[in-house]
Amino acid sequence: MNAKQEILNRIRAAGQIPAHDTARDYLCGTEASRSDIIADMVAALEDYTAIVTIVPPAGVGDAIDEMLSEAATVVVPPGLDESWRDAAGRHGRAVRIDDPPLSKADLDATDAVVTASRVGVSLSGTIILDGQPDQGRRAISLVPDTHVIVLDADDIKATVPEAVAIVEEHPLRPTTWIAGPSATSDIELVRVDGVHGPRNLRVIIVDQTLDR
Amino acid sequence: MLDKLKELGSSIGLNPADWSEQDIEEQKLGWYPGHPTPDDPLRWGRTFPEGARETLQNTQMRRNLGYATGKIRTKRNTRVEELPDWEELREAGSLIKRNTLAHLPELLETFEQKVTERGGIVHWARDAAEANEIAYSIIAAKGVDEVVKVKSMATQEINLNSYLEERGIEAWETDLAEMIVQLSHDMPSHIVVPAIHRNRSEVKAIFEARMEGRPRFATNEPRELAMAARAHLRKKFLSAKVAISGANLGVAETGTLAVYESEGNGRMCLTLPETLITVMGIEKIVPSYRDIEVFSQLLPRSATGERMNPYTSFWTGVTEGDGPQEFHLILLDNGRTNVMKDEVGREALKCIRCAACMNICPVYRVSGGHAYNSVYPGPIGAILTPQLLNATDRKDPATSLPFASTLCGACYDVCPVKINIPEILVHLRHTITEANRGGLPNAWDVAMKGTSSVMSSGKKMERAGNAMKAGRLAAGRDRKIGHIPLPVAKEWTGTRDVPAPPATSFRTWWNDEHEETK
Amino acid sequence: MKIALFSTCLNDVMFPQAAQATVRLLERLGHTVAFPREQACCGQMHVNTGYYPEAMPMIRNYVSTFEPVLDGEWDIIVAPSASCTGAIRTQHAMVARTQGDEELATRAERVAAKTVDLPELLIDVLGQADVGAYFPHRVTYHTTCHSLRVTRVGDKPLQLLNHVDGMDFVPLPDADVCCGFGGTFSLKNADVSAAMMSDKMGNIKATGAEILVAGDYSCLMNIAGGLSRTRSGIRAMHLAEVLAGTRDEPWVAPATNTKVGA
Secondary structure, three states, rough: OHHHHHHHHHHHHHHOOOOOOOOOOOOOOOOOOOHHHHHHHHHHHOOOOOEEEEEEHHHHHHHHHHHHHOOOOEEEEOOHHHHHHHHHHHHOOOOEEOOOOOHHHHHOOOOEEEEEEEEEEOOOOOOEEEEOOOOHHHHHHHOOOOEEEEHHHHHHEEEHHHHHHHOOOOOOOEEEEEOOOOOEOOOOOOOEOOOOOOOOEEEEEEHHHHHH | HHHHHHHHHHOOOOHHHHHHHHHHHHHHHHOOOOOOOOOOOOOOOOHHHHHHHHHHHHHHHHHHHHHHHHHHHHHHHHHHHHHOHHHHHHHHHHHHHHHHHOOHHHHHHHHHHHHOOOEEEEEEEEOOOHHHHHHHHHHHOOOEEEEEOOOHHHHHHHHHHHHHHHHHOOEOOHHHHHHHHHOOOOOOOOOOOOOOOOOHHHHHHHHHOOOOOOOOOOOOOOOHHHHHHHHHHHHHHOOHHHHHHHOOOOEOOOOEEEEOOOHHHHHHHHHHHOEEEEEEEEEHEHHHHHHHHHHHHHHHHOOOOOOOOOOOEEEOOOOOOOOOEEEEEEEEEOHHHHHOOOHHHHHHHHHHOHHHHHOOOOOHHHOOHHHOOOOOOOHHHHHHHHHHHHOOOOOOOHHHHHOOOOOOOOHHOOOOOOHHHHHHHHHHHHHHHHHHOOOOOOOOHHHHHHHHOOOOOHHHHHHHHHHHHHHHHOOOOOEEEEOOOOOHHHHOOOOOOEOOOOOHHHHHHEEEEEEHOO | OOEOOOOHHHHHHHHHHHHHHHHHHHOOOOOEEEEEOOOOOOHHHHHHHOHHHHHHHHHHHHHHHHHHHOOOOOOEEEEEHHHHHHHHHHHHHHHHHOOOHHHHHHHHHHHOOEEEHHHHHHHHOOOOOOOOOOOOOOOEEEEOHHHHHHOOOOHHHHHHHHHOOOEEOOOOOOOOOOOOHHHHHHHHHHHHEEEEEEHHHHHHHHOOEEEEOOHHHHHHHHHHHHHHOOOOOEEEEHHHHHOOOOOOOOOOOOOOOOOOOO
């Protein structure tokens, strides 16, 4: 008998196990206002030592430029908004478009990355990337030391279930949830930021209502 | 005479020569020597009381553990208290995992099908040996002699690193704590913070002695040490062709796998190499993608006391142009189907490996993970290890584990999936007692049987109460009983006095005072 | 109210003062206390050590001794021990069922539903947080594990202590952490038990209290045994003993001169 058959037989031999309906009585939404949700998001991100700014759509370029001030080289996904890409290239910064894909060594020699994002969760300060052309493949947002994320304020949800409902539409996409920069607490539970992933997380929240 | 003593010593698990060696080694190393790799990571060879006798002596470790578990407990409580729906999440988590067990064969088959559809290759392993063999054959086919690893309890459980090492393949642990454990030739003592038993000075000493390039550190600041690990491992991440991971969960309906982590070493392993091998216990399945919303709230708050861990990766099979283009999944039984057989005990399979139970456990806090003589320590280990091993014979050291608890109940209250650990502990004690009936009775069998009759009768209790008065003589003038060098009694009176029995039992007093109610 | 007292076996033969104080307190509050004579032990030690068949006679004896409560012989059963109360409520029926005695299990459930710990009786049943007690001492309180996490007595003991006249109450750090007793755990794992007790004693000593109070003599026997061995000068007492006395009639344990931890 092959291993699969034998394991399945062993499970079945354990007998009938009663099933239960899963009660989902936990919070799946909130009454909080849009401004509260944005404020919570900022507070949660800052608690993780991320640098956060809120700008109108017209201000994204300047914000990107400012967030990248210490970088000399920047990688961007091929589908990133052109005006954002241009902003990344201001002041003589070298912009590397990940098409064709950069080698691992090239990525390692790149200071920063700029990506868009799919959805955020204000309750836990989480930003979710799902690998679409404006976010790129997973490696580009991992190897460079500074990650600048552009997040639309309207994409910030209050709760985890609301965010999962959105990524669930495309469950097969490689999906990365980010909550602050890379960190470890392995030595005496002291939090140290930036072990292997980006040491710096910078978030630009785009608020459409600020232009009006 | 000395030989006699040695003989006596080894008969009760003591070997003074071992201590001397360890003492000398400690002086040489600058840290207390680690626990050697056992043949079976689930059964290191000693009983819990024997293991604890040694760990309790390690005052540095006791101090490190007390400090670290205290800190993580406080963080966890803060983060749990801010969620108004924590109890509802726990209930949902518990029911989801119960449903997983109820439908496991169908869920596993769906899961396999989905992973395969997406270009993944699924393997099934009945036990550790089979899982190791599969992993090795994949790696050997790639012609590499080193692999990078994400912290994984499943691969700890099967001793994969040793298996590979014996065949000339070096497996680099990339989680900082796992790296500390690996460099010090130690075993993990905690399932989330494996080096919780080490402090910063010990880590510094370990890195200076064992890390490639023999770094020197100006301070023992965690930041400086962590940055050395970053530099050391970055080269490995960029060059590795094969990575090995575990998985926190696998979604049956989509074939999606997840790794929850903090450092980014997980993302490195899951993204940069060409080939990824994931080893996952069969109980890690959840039925639907939506279930992610429950565990993504329960796990980080319970494990590290964070609202969300920094990085969580979800992947499904192979994605063209993104990440490893060859993906192998090894589904591991290794005793899990033993656990399923037990109606009460199978609740242990709901475990999501958050370690909240060990952080709160007062027994774990003083004795540490190594005392449990298994890679699964603490309260969950005390119910999981013996069940995975099907251990019921009292000669098996793993049968001491269900007794390694005061049944204080703290573990049940913090468990994010509501595993009633105290109830299962008592149940397993019963199972072990029943399995050993019929042979030569031990002192406990005799005592329990002997007292059963007295303690179920008011009249006999009255006589027993009167007989107790004799103890007043033993107590003497200061009305307390000190050290008694007799079996059982010595265990109690070694550290505690016993008060002299009262002049009259309650029953006698009542009879005198309330005769009319007879 | 007619109250049946389950003294518990440990109180009966080793620490009668807890049961005596319970009687004194309840009679002082105007209730009638009965002591059903056939009572013995709840069987917790046997169950928790894994000896279910050996525990069965004890469970059977408890159920038959206290079953008249269902016919109105008494209004309720009280035990000055959360641990024993917890065993009765969570284990009796379970063990009977495991041993194939469904009839006993059903009866055990009904009797267990009528069994309460002393603070539950005073607060939930009698609605009396202020029992008029007077106790002019510096006291700290260990919330025993089973009162917190099995019977879920919660802060009821503290509500009672808050109303005690003359008392200087000092909170105990890590009061909710186990003292290391755990019944036969303290014998099977004596080293670990001693280490846990040592932590507990450290916290108790840090409060500067002269008396350690708890609602269970099993935990008290453990902690006080250590306090006595180390000559700490801290004494242990049951909650009932603190609540029993009044300004006019202070509590002096009758018929025994046992002091633990002195």
